[in-house]
Amino acid sequence: MTMLKEKRITKPLFIHYHAYKKLQELAKHPFDLAKPGNLTPERLNKYVSESCGYKLLYGTERINDEVMIALQSLALESQAMQKMQQMQAGEIVNYIQGHPSENRPALHTATRDFFDSPNPSKAAMEAAKLAKAEIDKLKKFIADIDKENKFNTLIMIGIGGSDLGPKAHYLALQYLHKKGRSARFISNIDPDDVAIALDGVDLKKALVLVISKTGTTLETVTDEAIVRARFKSAGLNDAEHFISVTMPGSPLDDPKKYRKTFYMWDWIGGRYSTTSMVGGVLLSFTCGFDAFWELLKGANAMDKAALKNGIDKNLPLLAALLGIWNRNFLNHHTLAIIPYSQALIRFPAHIQQLDMESHGKRIDQQGNSVDFDTGPIIWGEVGTSSQHSFFQLLHQGTTTVPIEFIAYKENQWPLNDDVHGTTSQQKLLANLFAQSLGLATGQPSDNPNKVFPGNRPSHIVLGKKLTPYSLGALLAFFEHKIAFQGFIWDINSFDQEGVQLGKVLANKIISRFAKPNETPYPLGDTLINQLNSL
Amino acid sequence: MTMLKEKRITKPLFIHYHAYKKLQELAKHPFDLAKPGNLTPERLNKYVSESCGYKLLYGTERINDEVMIALQSLALESQAMQKMQQMQAGEIVNYIQGHPSENRPALHTATRDFFDSPNPSKAAMEAAKLAKAEIDKLKKFIADIDKENKFNTLIMIGIGGSDLGPKAHYLALQYLHKKGRSARFISNIDPDDVAIALDGVDLKKALVLVISKTGTTLETVTDEAIVRARFKSAGLNDAEHFISVTMPGSPLDDPKKYRKTFYMWDWIGGRYSTTSMVGGVLLSFTCGFDAFWELLKGANAMDKAALKNGIDKNLPLLAALLGIWNRNFLNHHTLAIIPYSQALIRFPAHIQQLDMESHGKRIDQQGNSVDFDTGPIIWGEVGTSSQHSFFQLLHQGTTTVPIEFIAYKENQWPLNDDVHGTTSQQKLLANLFAQSLGLATGQPSDNPNKVFPGNRPSHIVLGKKLTPYSLGALLAFFEHKIAFQGFIWDINSFDQEGVQLGKVLANKIISRFAKPNETPYPLGDTLINQLNSL
Secondary structure, eight states: OHHHHHOOOSSOSGGGSHHHHHHHHHTTSOOOTTSTTTSOHHHHHHSEEEETTEEEEOTTSSOOHHHHHHHHHHHHHTTHHHHHHHHHTTOEEEOOTTSOOOOEEOOGGGGGOOSSSOOOSHHHHHHHHHHHHHHHHHHHHHHHHHHHTOOOEEEEEOOGGGTHHHHHHHHHTGGGOOTTOEEEEEOOSOHHHHHHHHTTOOGGGEEEEEEOSSSOOHHHHHHHHHHHHHHHHTTOOGGGTEEEEEOTTSTTOOTTTOSEEEEOOTTSOGGGOTTSHHHHHHHHHHHOHHHHHHHHHHHHHHHHHTTSSSTTTOHHHHHHHHHHIIIIISOOOEEEEEEEOGGGTTHHHHHHHHHHHHHOOOBOTTSOBOSSOOOOEEEOOOTTGGGGTTHHHHHHSSSOOOEEEEEESSOSSSOOOEETTEEHHHHHHHHHHHHHHHHHHOBOOSSGGGOBOOOOOEEEEEESOOOHHHHHHHHHHHHHHHHHHHHHHTOOTTOOGGGHHHHHHHHHHHHHHHOTTSSOOHHHHHHHHHHHTO | OHHHHHOOOSSOSGGGSHHHHHHHHHTTSOOOTTSTTSSOHHHHHHSEEEETTEEEEOTTSSOOHHHHHHHHHHHHHTTHHHHHHHHHHTOOOBOOTTSOOOOBOOOGGGGGOOSSSOOOSHHHHHHHHHHHHHHHHHHHHHHHHHHHTOOOEEEEEOOGGGTHHHHHHHHHTGGGOOTTOEEEEEOOSOHHHHHHHHTTOOGGGEEEEEEOSSSOOHHHHHHHHHHHHHHHHTTOOGGGTEEEEEOTTSTTOOTTTOSEEEEOOTTSOGGGOTTSHHHHHHHHHHHOHHHHHHHHHHHHHHHHHTTSSSTTTOHHHHHHHHHHIIIIISOOOEEEEEEEOGGGTTHHHHHHHHHHHHHOOOBOTTSOBOSSOOOOEEEOOOTTGGGGTTHHHHHHSSSOOOEEEEEESSOSSSOOOEETTEEHHHHHHHHHHHHHHHHHHOBOOSSGGGOBOOOOOEEEEEESOOOHHHHHHHHHHHHHHHHHHHHHHTOOTTOOGGGHHHHHHHHHHHHHHHOTTSSOOHHHHHHHHHHHTO
C-alpha cells in the first residue's frame, strides 16, 4: 500500500510515459487490415495468446509487433503488474491521494482464493478465510433447502452489482438449472418491475433474497417492503421466506427478519461481487453448490493468469493493452462486446456496468483532472441475432466500433442438429469468423452502396465450452482487463462518486412529491408540474 | 417519386445547406447548461412540445432559440417535410440514384392507415387495402384460435426485424397478457437458443410462427427445421401447429406446411414491420386483437403528427433535429435511450436496430460518399436500474453521451405501494428528473472526485401511461424521427447492403465445415484450425 501512496504527483502520469509518445507516433500509420495481402493466415496464427483454456485471437486488431512492444512498455512504465499483485495481496488500491476517499482494498479475488497457491499476504489470507466461512455456510444452507424441498423460486431483490452479474451468470448456466427451480429478479424502483416479477409466482414456494451491502439502497429497501407486504397479506410468515446478503451490522443483518444472512465486506465492490455470496446463493440454489464452486475455481485460475508476466500467457493484460490502443491512440469512443453464445445474452450488460462504472472517471489517483480519454462506452448484444440488427453500422457506418467477440467451440444443450451438412454450432462459428474477417478486410465494389471500407478492428475470445469453470474464468478475465486499464491510466477503478449527485437530487424531488407544501425546489417542481398537466 | 429522382447531384447536399454553416457557427458556443442561473424553470417550461399525448421536454438540451431556428431552416432546405409526405404517399424513397438499388416505397405507415383521414394517394390506398385484408384475416384467425382453446404458447421464429420489435412490444404489454398465454422467441442460429426456448414447452399446446419476408433467412430456415423435427419426433402433425408471415409466393407461403399464412410485401422493411402481421400475430395472440388494433391507432396518430408543420406539434421532427444537433454539430458519437419504465426493457434494443440499420450508411442517395457523420451508436437500458450501472460514466466520464429519456406518469399494473410517503412511481419519476437536471447542471466541489462538470444534454419523452395506443405512438415517433434524419442527411434509411458481405463469407466458411476437402478458403480455414486445436 505504501508504495502506491508515497508519491504525490501533480500531473497525470499516463501521457508522460515514453511508451505513450511512441504509441502516438505509431498510431499515425496503424496497420492496414484492408490492404490486399495484409491479413494473412500467418498473421492470424501469429497473434494468438492463451490462458485457462481460452485463446485470444487478435490478428484482426490494427496492431503489429512494434505496437505490441510499445504497449508492453506502457504496462512496464505504469507498473501494471506490480499493481495487480498489490490488488490481489489486499493493499489499498481504492483511494484518491490527498482527498477523502474509500481508502480500502479491492479484494474480490479473495472470494475465490481457495485452490492452488493461495495468495500468501496477510490481508488476502484473512479475507479468504472470511469468504470461505460464508461458502461453508452456503453449502450447508443449500443442503438444508434441498432437504426441506419447499422452495421452487428464488426472488432476488438487488440492483446494479447485486443484480446484473448474478442474473447474467444465472442465464449463462441455464442448461444446469435443477428441474423445477428458477429465479425472478427485482431491481428497479418501477412498481411494474415488482408486479412483473411476482406475476404467477406461488409465494408459499418462494424464497426471497435481499442484497444490499449497506442495507440502505432506496430501490432494494422499497421493493423489499412491497414484497414483504405481499407475503403478509397472503397470510405467510415472511421471516421464514426472507434471506439476505449484506455487511455485518447493516439493517439487513437481522435474524428477526431473515432466516439466514450471508456476509460481504467493504472490500468487495458491488460490481465485483458475483463470486461472493451475491452470486453464490442464486447460482447454488438453481444450479447446485458444485457448479458455483467450479465457477470460483475458473475465476481463481484467471486471477493467477493475471499475475503472469507476458502477454502470451496473461490474457487480461493483453486485452487491456488492445483496449488502450483502440481508445487512446486510435481514438474510438465505444467498444462492442458481442458473444456468439445465446447463453451470454445478459453478459454484455454486466460488463457494461463493470467497465463503465469503473472507468467513467475524470481524475487520476492523485486527484488531477485527466487530459486523456478514460473508459469507453461498452455496449453489445449476442450474435448472430445482432448481425440482423446493428451490424449494418459496424460495416458501413461513419463511426468505427472496435469489437470484443466471445465464442465457444461446443454448445451447451444436447441439441445441435445437422441441417444441410453442418450443425448449427458450426453455422454460428462460421458467422462469427466471417464477421471478424469481413470487418477487417472490407470489400471493394463498383456500386458505392456495396463498398465495405474494412479496417474495423476486433478480436475473438475463444473457449471450448461455456461451463461454470470457463464462465468464472471469463468473468475474471474482464475484471482484470478492467483493473489493468485502471492501473495503466492511474485512475481508481473501484469507487463510484459519480452516482451521488443523482441520489441527492432524487431525494429532494421525492420530498416534493411527499410534501408539496414545504420548501420548494424550483427546477424539480417545474418538471413535476409538467407531469401533472399531462 | 419523380421529384426526388430527377435531380442528380455529385456532392453530398447536407454540409452545403446555408443552415449547416449557421449551425456550425452556433456550435462554437453552445448553450451552457452548467452555468449557474442558466437552467431555469422558465427555460424548462419554454422548450416543451406535444403530440398524441406525449410531451417532449428539451430545456436540458444545449440549444437556444437561434439554434432551434437554424435547425428548422435545415429541415426546410432539405425538404424534410415534403419527403415525409412522399414516403407516406408511397413514392419510391428506398433508392440510390444512378445505381442498382431496392428502388421501392417504404410504406409501413400503410399497415395502420385505417383511421381518420387515410392517405389519399393511390399507392398508399392500395397498400392499406392489402394490409387491411390481413388484419381481417388475423382477427378471424385469433377468434378461431380462442374458440379452439388448444394453444397456450406461441413460439416465434424470426430474426432482426422479425424478432426485436415484436418482442419489445410483447414485453411492453405484459400487463395485458391473457391468462395462460405466453410466447417464446427463437432468433439465433446458436442451437442453445432453440434449446432454451423449447425448454419446458408442451409442444401439443404450442403454435409456431415462422417469420421471414423472403423465406430464405439462414437462421430462420434452420431453426424452423430443428423445431419441426421436434414436433415430428413427438408424434405431432407439425402442419397443424405451424403458421407463417412472409411475402406471397415465398417458400413459407405453402398451405401444405402451414395452417395459415399471413402476408407482408417488399414495401415493408423488416425493421419497420412491427405494425404489420410480423407484430400483429404475436400481440393479438397474447394481448387480444383489440390491443393490437389500439396499437395501430396510436401509431397512425403519430404518422399524422409527423406530417404537421412546426416543431411544436411534430415530435418526430423535433427529436430528429435535436439528434442532428448533437451528432453533427456537438459531435457526439452515441445516443443512449433510457426508458424509466421496466415494461420497455427491450425497447432500446429495437430502436438500436431501427436507427443503426437505417443510418449506418456512408453514401448519400446520389451515391456520393458522405463527408459528415451519419447515424450514431444507439444503446441503453432502463432506469433506475441503469443508474446503478453505467450512469457513473454519464456523469463523470470523459465522453459525453446525449440521452433520450422515456417515462410515464402512471404505471401499468395494480401495484404501486406508498412507502414512506411516496409511491414507487413517484420515486421512479423523481429519479428520472434528478438525472436529467443533475447531468445538465453538474455540481462543483472542493474534492475533485466529487466534481460533476454537467453540460450533458438530454431530453424527456413523457406520456401519461404506457398502453397499446401510446406504445404505438412511441414506435411511430422513433420510426419517423429516424426517417426525418435520413431525409435531412439525404441518405437511404431503408436498405441494408452492409449485411451482405458477412453472409457471403459465412457461407464460404460453412462450406469449409461441410466439405473440408474441397476448395480452401485460407483465412477461414486458419480460424477453423485455431478452433479445432482448442
